[in-house]
Amino acid sequence: MTPAKAKRYNVAGAVITIFTVICAVLWAFPLYWGIINSLKPEDEVIRPYIELWPDTFTLDHYIFALTRTQIGTWYINSIATALGVTVLTVSTSMLCGYAISQLSFPLRRPLWWLILASFMVPTQVLIINHFVLMADMGLLNSWAGIILPQLIHPVVIIVYKQFFDQVPKEFREAAVMDNAGEFRILFKVYLPINWGVTTALSIVTFIWAWNAFLWPFLAVTKTEMMTITVGITQVWDAFGVYYARQLSAAVLAGLPVALAYLVFQRRVTQAITLSAGIKG
Amino acid sequence: MIRNRKKEALVALVLIAPFAATYGLVFVYPTIDMFVLSFQKAPLIGEGRWLGVDNYTRLPGDRRFHTALWNTAYFVLLSVVPGTLVALGISLGVSRLSGRLQALVLALFFLPYILPVSVVFRIWDWTLNFQFGIAMHIFDLVGIDRIPIFKVTDWFMPAVAVITIWWTAGFSILLFLAGLRAIPQEIYEAASLDNAGTWTTFRRVTWPLLWPVTALVLTIQLILQLKIFDQVYLFSQGGRPNDNLVMVYYIFQRAFVNNDGGRAAAIAVVLFIMVIVISVLNFQLMRFSERRS
Numbered sequence: 001m002t003p004a005k006a007k008r009y010n011v012a013g014a015v016i017t018i019f020t021v022i023c024a025v026l027w028a029f030p031l032y033w034g035i036i037n038s039l040k041p042e043d044e045v046i047r048p049y050i051e052l053w054p055d056t057f058t059l060d061h062y063i064f065a066l067t068r069t070q071i072g073t074w075y076i077n078s079i080a081t082a083l084g085v086t087v088l089t090v091s092t093s094m095l096c097g098y099a100i101s102q103l104s105f106p107l108r109r110p111l112w113w114l115i116l117a118s119f120m121v122p123t124q125v126l127i128i129n130h131f132v133l134m135a136d137m138g139l140l141n142s143w144a145g146i147i148l149p150q151l152i153h154p155v156v157i158i159v160y161k162q163f164f165d166q167v168p169k170e171f172r173e174a175a176v177m178d179n180a181g182e183f184r185i186l187f188k189v190y191l192p193i194n195w196g197v198t199t200a201l202s203i204v205t206f207i208w209a210w211n212a213f214l215w216p217f218l219a220v221t222k223t224e225m226m227t228i229t230v231g232i233t234q235v236w237d238a239f240g241v242y243y244a245r246q247l248s249a250a251v252l253a254g255l256p257v258a259l260a261y262l263v264f265q266r267r268v269t270q271a272i273t274l275s276a277g278i279k280g
Numbered sequence: 281m282i283r284n285r286k287k288e289a290l291v292a293l294v295l296i297a298p299f300a301a302t303y304g305l306v307f308v309y310p311t312i313d314m315f316v317l318s319f320q321k322a323p324l325i326g327e328g329r330w331l332g333v334d335n336y337t338r339l340p341g342d343r344r345f346h347t348a349l350w351n352t353a354y355f356v357l358l359s360v361v362p363g364t365l366v367a368l369g370i371s372l373g374v375s376r377l378s379g380r381l382q383a384l385v386l387a388l389f390f391l392p393y394i395l396p397v398s399v400v401f402r403i404w405d406w407t408l409n410f411q412f413g414i415a416m417h418i419f420d421l422v423g424i425d426r427i428p429i430f431k432v433t434d435w436f437m438p439a440v441a442v443i444t445i446w447w448t449a450g451f452s453i454l455l456f457l458a459g460l461r462a463i464p465q466e467i468y469e470a471a472s473l474d475n476a477g478t479w480t481t482f483r484r485v486t487w488p489l490l491w492p493v494t495a496l497v498l499t500i501q502l503i504l505q506l507k508i509f510d511q512v513y514l515f516s517q518g519g520r521p522n523d524n525l526v527m528v529y530y531i532f533q534r535a536f537v538n539n540d541g542g543r544a545a546a547i548a549v550v551l552f553i554m555v556i557v558i559s560v561l562n563f564q565l566m567r568f569s570e571r572r573s
Contacts, residue, residue, distance in 0.1 A: 012478070013376070020373035021381075024388040027446070031391060033414060034403040046412045088302070096299035104285075105292035111300075118307060120559040124507045124528045125548040128324065128535045129310035129317065135325055149310075151302045182291045211396040213510045214528075218536065229396040233514055243406055250402035254395045261394040265387065268394070272451060273458050276500060 038062070038247035045244045061248035071249060073224055074231040077143065078210055078256075081227060084147040085209035089156055090202050097160030098186050102172065112161075118154045124214060131218055141225045146216050150209055155275045156201050163194045200271035203264050207257050228253045314552070317545035324541045335546035344522065345547065348530035351437060355508055355526060358441035360501045364494065366445055367452035372486075374453065375460045386453070393450030400447045401514040405430075408439070430515045433523040440511050447511075448504070452497045459493030460486070492566075499562045506555055527551045 037045050038061055040054040065071050099105070100112055130149040131140075139145030167190055175185045191198065216227045223235050232249040261268050318335055322328020339345050374386050392400065408415045410428040419426055429435045463486065471481045509528035516524045525533070527547065535544035 016373060016376060020370075020377065021385060023370070023373065024385040028388040028391060030403050030407050030446075033407060034399075037406065048412075048417075050414055050417050092299040092302060095295040099292040099295040103288050103292040103295075105289040108292075111296070118303075120503075120556055121307075121311065122503070122507045122552065122555045124509060125531065125552045125555075126307075126310045126314060127528075127531065128541055128544050128548060129313040130306065131535070132313070132325060132541070133306070133310060148302070149306050152307050157299070182288075182295075207394060213397045218532075229398040233398045233401060233517075243409070243412065246402055247406060250399045254399040257394050257396065258391065261391070262387070265383070269454055272454055276451075276455055276496065 034247050035251055038244055038251050040244060042242055042244050061242075061245045062252070064245055065249045065252060069249070070223055070226075070231065070235070071228065071252060074226050074228040075252075077146075077225060078227040078229070080143050081146045081150075081216070082206050082209035084143060085150045086202050086206045088147065089151055089153050089205050090198065092151070093153070093156035093201075094160055094191070094198070095186075097157045098164055098190060100157070101161045101164035102185075102190075103182070115154045115157055118152065119158070123149070123152050127214065127218055130215065134219060139219075141220050141222050143225075145219045146225075146227065149215050149219075150212055153205060153208070156205065159197065159201060159271075159274050160194075163197050164190055167193055196267070197270075197274070199264075200267040200274070203260055203267055204271040204275065207260060207268070210257050314545050314548055317541055318549045320542045320545075322541040324535050324539050324544075328542055331542060335543045336549075338543070339546065339550070344525055344530060344533075347523065348525040348527050348547075351524065352506060352508070352526045354437055355441060355512075356502060356505045358438055359444050359505050360498060362441070363445040363449060363501055364452060364497050367449045367497065368456055368490075368494065370449065371453045371456035371460060372482075375457055386457075389453055390450035392447050395447070397447075397510040397514065400443065401511065404443050405515070431519050433520060436515070436519070436524050440515055444505070444508070444511055448501075452501065455493055455497050455500075456490070459490050463489045495566065499559075502562075503555055503558060506551070506558070527554075 036052070036054060039057050039059070040051075041056055041058050041060070044051065044054060044056070100108060100115075126149070134140050134145045134148065137145075139148065171189050171193070172185060175189055180188070210227075211229060212227070213229050217230045217234065220226050220230065223231065226234065232246070232253050317328065319331060319333065320328035321331040321334075370389055374382060374389065377385055407413050408429050410416060410426060416426045427435055429439045467485055467489075468481065471485055476484065507528055508526050509532065512524055512526050512529055513521075513532070516529075521529070521533075528551070531544050531547050531551070534540050534547060538544075
């Protein structure tokens with residue numbers, strides 16, 4: 001590269017960098033705008049001009065949401081159901097993924113094909129039959145009813161199988177020499193080696209379950225059984241037409257997953273690329 | 281090594297049982313039940329009677345079904361290719377950065393994806409609020425008449441598509457970044473030795489090498505957007521749901537509002553087949569292009 005060209009390239013590069021940063025700030029602006037308005041008094045929120053920084057900060061809307069609405073109950077419901085979905089999905093998928101990866105048994109191939117095929121099936125089309133099934137089992141308006149239909153995450157098994165496949169055969173042979181049973185091999189060798197992927201899958205499964213809307217929305221009609229994603233949009237009289245209050249409830253609903261992402265950024269990124277079939 | 285086949289199969293059975301039981305209950309059985317129900321005249325809850333193919337033959341003459349099908353296609357058109365291009369552009373920008381700045385910029389672009397749809401709804405409902413939304417202040421400044429965006433049918437789908445792109449781009453960006461990282465640096469060095477410009481490098485190197493990821497993103501987006509419901513439902517509240525119907529919304533409406541389980545199941549089967557056909561076609565295409573390269 002000639003010096004003149006290199007210089008031109010640098011200027012162009014700096015312009016693109018600045019442009020990218022500006023775009024990023026604009027991209028995230030609605031988030032900032034939502035958060036900052038939830039911290040303004042209601043009369044400042046509805047002023048007819050743009051104020052990027054509040055005159056007075058207030059936590060009134062958060063105090064209102066936490067003490068005068070059912071948001072605490074919704075939080076508990078969200079935590080309980082998201083944890084339930086995560087623990088059940090990850091544990092059953094891990095066991096099944098191990099069996100498919102390491103053991104030989106009849107119908108192994110058909111089972112694997114069924115799992116791969118179910119990857120394509122849109123669970124949204126099953127809402128009617130899920131509803132009927134949960135109603136028959138008497139599980140509407142219950143944690144179990146919210147959890148059960150959300151346990152279809154074939155991608156978790158697929159990722160586990162890939163990772164178990166990659167564990168060197170020598171580990172297994174050594175363990176078998178020591179007369180270790182399959183459960184010991186799984187929990188003492190295969191699982192510890194793949195601890196990272198387990199964490200990653202657990203975090204994203206939790207985020208998926210926390211963010212679920214359609215099924216929890218259908219499974220629950222009683223306000224005290226709602227998850228937070230359903231509650232903040234479906235219970236109209238809880239907040240009234242107070243924009244700042246509604247926004248504070250939204251911030252509370254998004255906070256746990258946003259924090260989970262910011263704390264475990266690398267793991268979340270890994271799990272999401274893995275779930276799309278790209279090795280991280 | 282000697283393996284005890286019987287014992288191994290037994291252990292496998294124990295390991296698979298919890299998964300198989302849940303899958304049978306909440307996946308295999310409901311799928312079969314959906315097909316059975318679609319041939320019945322049945323309320324949502326309660327006994328149905330056999331009807332034959334009537335639920336299907338009524339679909340071509342069903343106006344709401346037309347709206348749902350057309351809107352879904354329209355939404356796919358508005359969101360899939362534009363969303364993929366936006367994500368590609370962003371990831372090209374982000375991949376040039378490094379260190380903390382890159383992590384920060386990526387986080388800003390990615391954060392919306394991690395949020396629940398209800399939060400996305402609240403934020404945009406507020407941003408685009410007819411009376412107080414900041415977007416309307418900007419409309420005033422530019423001199424455009426204010427529009428109650430989610431109450432006007434012509435504006436509804438484009439607005440929801442833009443919001444959906446904003447919400448889901450983070451996912452595609454991650455995939456593109458992984459794809460960009462996989463392109464060997466030497467190829468770019470070779471290109472710059474040949475005095476190739478930025479555009480030529482992109483067209484001859486980045487784009488073709490990134491194509492498998494682009495195809496993957498397009499497919500994932502396509503299948504995802506065919507199943508759209510949440511945003512459309514939330515933004516339609518207090519608006520004109522019947523004009524904004526999409527496939528899943530219509531399934532919901534038929535089943536849970538009109539209490540017509542049979543006809544809802546027939547629509548569900550149609551969507552089911554649409555998604556499966558597209559997935560299989562895409563899988564074949566990918567295999568074909570893999571074999572060619």
